[in-house]
Amino acid sequence: MSDSYEPLIPAEAEIDxxxxxxxxxxxxxxxxxxxALGQARHVFLNGNGLPARWRGRDVFTVCETGFGLGLNFLALWQAWREDPARPARLHVLSIEGHPFRRDALAALLARYAHGSQADLAAQLAAQWPLPLPGLHRLEFEGGAVTLTLAFGRAEAVAPWLDARVDAYFLDGFAPDRNPGMWSPALMQALARLAAPQATVATWSSSGALRRALDEAGFEVRRAPGFGPKWxxxxxxxxxxxxRPAPWPGGERHALVVGAGLAGAGVSRALARRGWRVTVVDAGRAGGAPVHAGHAAAALTPVIARDDNARARLSRAGSLCAQARWSGLPPSAAPRVCGTIQLERDAGRASAMADTLAALRFPEQWVRQVDREEASALAGLPVARGGVFFPHGMLIRPGALIDALLAADGIGVLGGEVARIAREGGGWRALDGAGRELARAPAVVLANAAGSRAVLQASGLLDPLPRMAQMHALAGEVTLVPPGALDGGPRCIIGGEGYLLPDSGDGCVAGSTYVHGARAAAVSAEGQRVTLGKAAGLLGRRFPGLEALxxxxxxxxxxxxxVLPGRLPAVxxxxxxxxxxxxxxxxxxxxSWSALMGEVIGAALAGEPMPLESDLLRLIGPR
Structure with a gap:
């Protein structure tokens, strides 16, 4: 998708x-x-045989073209709420090329959503995302109702969606006004997602549309319309x-190897979906959890002029982490303090201005700042200007991992998995002496560089040449006394290295990258490097820092x-x-913890995937 990037243009509407x-x-x-409500019920619900068709189902998925204000979604959600025989989970995947900004959406919903829908509309507006390209997952009713918003032109977005759709709501602007929303190519892309007996309904009755649906594989007919439409x-x-079933049935139990950021993210995502999770971790067996003593770290998205795969994944990961982790206990929840990413020189600043102009992202996500404004945001003088990400987050990794693993349904065992072996319909995890540590129908290797050794010992590495190139890279961070920095910065400062606000234990300065290291250890040389990077970010204006x-x-x-290309394997x-x-x-x-957990959780649960299929292919194990 990045080869033909198109900026997202928010909706502008009037009242006639x-x-x-x-x-x-x-x-x-x-x-x-x-x-609108009458049209939603007659055309889209009744036209798809709802709510009768979802009764007796565990999961039901709807795909909509043209989200607009979300009035069809609200009608569907309301019908689900009112039906005692409703499915346990309702998933809605909706494409919108011109999303409203949150304040405009809230005002319009207050005008058009009345009665029992008013509360639902308020919940929708409260979660409404920034107008950023890509997929945005919203959850309601404790996760029983999900709304996956695909922001972008339908013709460009639909071919990359991954879902099993039971009913389609086709609701774009009129075919003669917006032909791309009704094109044969779009109908083909949508039909590719159809589950058996999937239905489609739309207010349009044009012959061209019926032919396009027929060619895409639908048996279509005209039916009585709504209002002035015959x-x-x-x-x-x-x-x-x-398409194979996402999970063939049986016990929903997963064995997760590794209790770091990857394992905790996967475990939490599975537990949220009702799975029982057994986590086996070598560090905890030795009384040394992987991030013990790691006071704080930063989560900052990246941007690229062509909005390439790394930038898209980074944005999706940041948004997912904030949504999933904001409700954790205060000690573990992210602290949204913002990040200033300093430019290296004036030439880079000019190029960044061009990048931001091309992307047209909202300023609530990223904006350019000069040195004076950057210093005001940081509360300390910084060396240069750059860009400011208001959603940059400060996180305490150890506390975060503990909170994620504390969820109901997750059990943690100490032990080092040497290999895995198939047995019957599941997998056994064995230690170096061949003793069984745990077994489950599904196993997730989330033990960082150790996963390569497990795959090799299990006879599973040969078909994965990229995984065979995984290597471990050591690094360290330093805790700087806040007093050496006049209390420390108010936001994250990044560039050549990074400096974090005081987490309560000090200001973290990072980091080093040591190739070929035999051990990951705190060292005088490492601290010289990290302190030098912190001083460079601040223009070397703090004698107290220099004196440490x-x-x-x-x-x-x-x-x-680390893998080639520095993208994960998931x-x-x-x-x-x-x-x-x-x-x-x-x-x-x-950046990857919550998002990649959701990728695995959604795949096993048969939900619409939270990432586009081109990104899923890039991160797929190979």
Missing amino acids: EQGRLYCPAYGDVYHSSAG HMTQGVIRAARP KPGALPGWAGWRA GELPHAPGVWLAAGYASRGL
Whole structure:
């Protein structure tokens, strides 16, 4: 998708003389003059046989084109709430090329959503994301109702979606005003997602649309329309593309190897979906959890002019982490303090201005700042200007991991897994002496660089040449007394190294990258490097920092598991069904933890995937 990046343009709407919401860009209204709720019920719910079709189902998935204000979603959600025979989980995947900004959406929903829908509308507005390209997962009813918003042109977005759809709501602007929303290519892309007996309904009854649906594999017919429209279109898929079940059934129990950021993220995601999780971790067996003593770390997204895969994954990871972790106990929840990423020189600053102009991201996500504004945000003088990410987060990794693993359904065992072995319909985890540590139908290797050794000892590494190139890279951070920095910065400062606000234990300065190290250890040389990086970020204006003695300060050292391209390896092994990988997080363990856990959780639960399929292919084990 990055080769043809298109900026996301938020919706601008007006109210016409009849009180209808009108889009000047397309010259069309958002809903029927006879009423949005009536249209939603007649065309989309009744047209798809709902709620009757979802009764007796555990999961039901709807795909919509044209989210608009979300009135169809609210009607569907309300029908789910009112039906005692509803499915346990309702998933909605909705495409929107021009999303409203949150304040505009909230105001319009207050105007158009009434009665029992008003509370639902308020919940929707409260979670509404920033207008950023990509997929955004919202959860309601304790996770029983999910809304996955795909922001971008339908023609560009739909081919990359991954879901098993039971019903389609086609609700774009009129075909003669917005032909891309009704094109044969789009219908083909949507039909690819169809589950057996999937249905489709739309208010449009154009012959061209019916032909496009027919060619895509739907048996269609005209039906009585709603309001001033005499006819609408209904259909059912003739033969859905065969797709394997996400989980063949049986006990929902997973064995997760590793209790670091990767393992904790996967374990929490599975536990949220009702799975029992057994975590086996070598560090905890020795009384040394992997991030013990790691006072604080930063989670900051990255941007790129072409919005490449790394930038898209980073943005998705940051948004997912904030959504998943904000409700944790205060000691573990992220502290959203913002990040200033300093530019190296004036030439880089000019290039960044061009990048931000091309991306057209909202300033609530990223904006350029000069040295004066950057210093004001940091509360300390900084060396240069740069960009400011208001959603940059300070996190205490050890406390975060403990909080994630404390969820109901998760048990943690000490032990070092040497290899795994298939037995019956599941997998056994064995230590170096061949003793069984645990067994489960599914196993997730989330033990960083150790996953390579486990795969090799288990005879599973040969088909994975990229995994065979994984290596461990040592690094350390230093705790700086806040008094040496006039109390420390108010936000994260990044650039050549980074400096974090006082976490209560001090200000963390980082970090080193040591190739070929035999051990990850705090050292005088490492502290000289990290203190020098901190001084450089601040323009070497703090004598107290310069006076600190390398080697005499507390710190933390650890390992990074690095793969070629520095993207993680996440997904099921093609040659070993039931074995999953969540490894190779490199320097971005916090960015990938929640998101990659959701990728594995959604795949096993048969939910719409939280990432586009091109990104899933890039991170897939290989």
